[in-house]
Amino acid sequence: MFRQGMAAAWRAEIVSGACSRGIRRKIREKISMENLLEIKHMRKAFDELEVLKDSLDDMIDLLKPGGRICVITFHSLEDRIVKTIFKTNENPCTCPSNFPVCVCGNKPKGRLVVKKPIVPGEEELTKNKRSKSSKLRVFERI
Numbered sequence: 456m457f458r459q460g461m462a463a464a465w466r467a468e469i470v471s472g473a474c475s476r477g478i479r480r481k482i483r484e485k486i487s488m489e490n491l492l493e494i495k496h497m498r499k500a501f502d503e504l505e506v507l508k509d510s511l512d513d514m515i516d517l518l519k520p521g522g523r524i525c526v527i528t529f530h531s532l533e534d535r536i537v538k539t540i541f542k543t544n545e546n547p548c549t550c551p552s553n554f555p556v557c558v559c560g561n562k563p564k565g566r567l568v569v570k571k572p573i574v575p576g577e578e579e580l581t582k583n584k585r586s587k588s589s590k591l592r593v594f595e596r597i
């Protein structure tokens with residue numbers, strides 16, 4: 456999305472040298488509207504990612520020992536967040552790696568049930584094409 460915005464701005468530069476001031480202004484207005492919409496879309500997407508981040512941590516806190524949380528994502532950005540949050544909750548230690556013992560006192564809240572995400576098999580893919588990008592990750596509270 457960013458790249459599109461850049462391309463639009465670049466196009467504007469090229470065009471602006473070659474036409475009257477009125478037309479230039481119109482082009483600039485149109486492009487800034489496009490950029491605004493792009494930014495709005497990106498904000499919305501990032502807000503959703505923020506919500507995902509916060510709610511995942513909360514959900515992990517709410518689980519009883521042995522309770523599991525399963526998340527299916529359809530986008531790599533979402534999946535990365537889920538992966539990072541699960542990993543951080545499995546190993547929350549923030550001590551430098553050269554410390555002989557943990558001094559930060561952060562205790563693991565659970566473990567990853569599957570190290571690699573579960574992805575749809577061939578049968579699922581033929582029945583449900585939209586499952587193609589899906590990834591399932593599972594975290595268990597201790």
Ligand SMILES: [Zn+2]
Pocket residue numbers: 547548549550556557558559560561
């Ligand atoms: Zn530590």
